[in-house]
Amino acid sequence: MSIDPKTYEYANDVLKGRIILITGATDGIGKALALHAATLGAQVILHGRNTGKLEAIYDEIESIDGAPRPSIAVLDLATADGDAYSALGKSIEDEFGRLDGLVHNAGILGQRLSLEQYDPGEWQKVLHVNLTAPFVITQQLIPALRNSEDPSIIFTSSGVGRVGKPFWGAYSVSKFGTESMSQILANENRHTSLRSNCINPGPVRTNMRLEAYPAEDRDALKKPGEILAAYVYLLGPDSKGVTGESFDIQ
């Protein structure tokens, strides 16, 4: 029987022993996932650009009964240089020896303007943070992922990663690119245990969604903690062999 990631049910230690890096773990979906993964037994590497926010989540995880102690990786994806990315890869290999899960979650919205009006500098920044940075992080972390028995990468897509809607500019283009990057990686690794999939979270009550839809009724939206089953599924053992897919989870 095939599993529906949306309604996946799991044991409360399903991620026990797994080492998982989550980018953008300081807010929204990434923060909720970091806290939840830690309660499920994962050793979480919290990535973010803001040390104060990272330390607050670190403390929250430390106060969860039985949760493994997390780690912190500070890297501003808009400004970090090549050396900073290779230092990230090296520090994970040195400290843990392997990586079992990599969740590319950090992202920015950019301008909501027509292509005619879109600022080229902003375009470059959005593509850099949302697409180029995940590429470089993946490249640097593949050696550690290959040391895992069951390595899983999740890229975060969007509905506008499949349909080019007006006024979604660089964000939409970055998410189309994300879908293709995940497929390329999956197809290049069909003969290995490394799997790569996309999740489109759908509308979720976060700061990014508020920025995109300021007039919307926020109470009608799901909270980040309510959409995590598919992430847990793809990070855990029950999705072994699943690769090259893109999941809409609402």
Ligand code: NAP
């Ligand atoms: P969010 O609440 O705005 O969180 C974004 C995260 O990315 C934050 O942790 C933020 O850090 C981090 N980030 C942004 N720029 C960064 C940079 N330069 N360097 C390092 N970290 C950076 O957004 P969200 O809604 O949870 O979005 C998470 C993912 O889901 C994104 O990829 C988004 O495109 C996708 N998504 C969301 C929705 C939705 O409805 N919410 C729908 C479809 C797809 P700070 O805390 O420092 O700001």
